[in-house]
Amino acid sequence: MKFAISSLLLVASTLGMCGSASAESTLRMAHLWPAGSVVNKKIFQDWAKQVEEDSNGQLNVEIYPSQTLSQAGKTYEAAANGIADIAVTLQGYTAGRFPLTEIVQLPGVVSSASQGSCILQTLYNEGDIAEEYSDTRVLFLFTTGPAYLHSQDAEIQKPGDLEGLRIRRPSSVAGEMLSSMGAQPLGMPAPDIYTALQRGVMDGLSFPWEAMTVFRINELVNYHLELPYYAGAIVATMSQSSYDDLSSDMQDVIDKNSGMKWSRVAGRVFDELDRKGREEAVAQGDTIHVVEDPLSDPDWAAPLKQGSRNYLQSLEERGLDDAGDVYEKALALGERCQA
Template identity: 75%
Template sequence: MKHAILRSLLAACAAGLVVSAHAETLRMTHLWPAGSAVNQEIYRAWAERVEQDSEGQLEVEIYPSQTLSKADQAYDATVNGIADIAVTLQGYTAGRFPLTEIVQLPGIVNSASQGACILQTLFEEGDIAGEYDDTRVLFLFTTGPAYLHTRDTEIRTPADLESLRIRRPSEVAGEMLASMGAQPLGMPAPDIYTSLQRGVMDGLSFPWEAMKVFRINELTNYHLQVPYYAGTIVATMSQASYERLSPEMQAVIDENSGMEWSLRAGQVFDALDEAGREEAVAQGDTIHEVEDPLDDPDWSGPLEQGTENYLERLEERGLDNAREIYQRALELRDECPVEPS
């Protein structure tokens, strides 16, 4: 009987009916909560598409909320094989993705959909691709513009930031906050709620999406919509994990990489930005707006100086194409629609 079963299995393999006895499991790490729309509508949706396209030969296990690796270690987790796939913000590893972080500068990103188009295009055109040579990028995208949110202090001008302890989203944004008199603090997004609740900080810089996803609207009363920064995000795969797949399964990964998923992520973040702002309005918060900070008498000076300081620092590091990439990002800002088509 055993020999008969074995002969049947061998015949099935020869006929192409049996491809693999076991599915390949890919472990994905990220920092967003499991129940969040970001996890469900982007990462879980991506996983389900991959599982479907591979006819069950690939399975994706998702580890949300930093349960497999901390946010500031997630990229290295893919390099070192701790995770097969990581989604993280480049700003958590200061200085590692300097050209990518140009997209974070003031005046470039006006919506997450637009930012996703800008960042993914820069990657596909080769301007920033070299920064990811140690992994295999799936897709890149951005948050919407990050604004300033505080518990007890109403902010209208840079002078209002004097001595306030503000969580910075990245080193670049932190330098701009410091130039305006704030005391920037660095910490991963999941740690912000407790720190704000305990009075460790006075406020933070966040897009509306994150204010809702991480429940920070519950703790803040004042908001200034000054679009001086946007977070960049990468979804990337361990090169070793990719290479151990069969050519057919590599094709599945390739087909689920690139602009399609960049724009999908941007659309999810745009919807969450709108919902986050509506939540703050509904609870009666005070919201002020600076529509064009680069043309505002109070904000233009420090933001333009912050941009210049960053570009000069990149040139000092020998990145002579920094200004070219900055100019290309501005061109793409005008080519990529603010609203998804």
């Protein structure tokens, strides 16, 4: 009997690492970032801790990082289908699933993660993109900072330098732009990139500085082009059925920890990681080229603008007649969110 009681206490203690063993509900959160990453610790673990505190231990959040509960490309559907209670993923992993959201990823919209997060969350709050998430309950949305081009051996300075290079694309939208400049876009989840570079499967990639340090890619590349042609959109969302199963008091806790507050937290974390990622590259002596104003640059303006036009036109052809309006609003919000 003593052994049995001791075993039960050990189990209770282990559960207590994530929350109360007597929790009303245990919520499983799935995402792709490494367990030891700042993103996991400063956004998702802090969010979980706040929810647990606000619920007085009634809600217990179990975090499954590094695709351990769901593969990155299926994480959103995992929440929609109730496989995960909470899912965090990049919308770009499910091509065409969030067409209006991906407008935020176009060149010239996002200048920093904090600003981009504000833009994306505002578009959701004001109903411009909310319909795309009608099958889940969105907690908060945010973006990465601008994504740049990074390569191992090929120095990229002009569009022609991309000819024939195998470049990991973060989304179909970015991939089309890379293709138009002669690159060979490759699609794969962020956690797989390190091994692909090691094995020579790709020549380079498109990543914000944040991801270069989180996924240790700086270790493997030598050249960087700061061409802000893309930004990653990210959603933290909850299974609607999991939310509905909570008591009204616990639903209030989730609602309290949703929206712009946590969007801004995530943006600040990503901004700091962008700074760290760039400092790493400088410290190891990498070559960094900077395109100050890509939409006015004589070499880059034409392909970037054409890429944006092509994407917006493709949405209109799908019957999304408000695509142009959402794009213009995102640009306008950029100035408002910069403050």
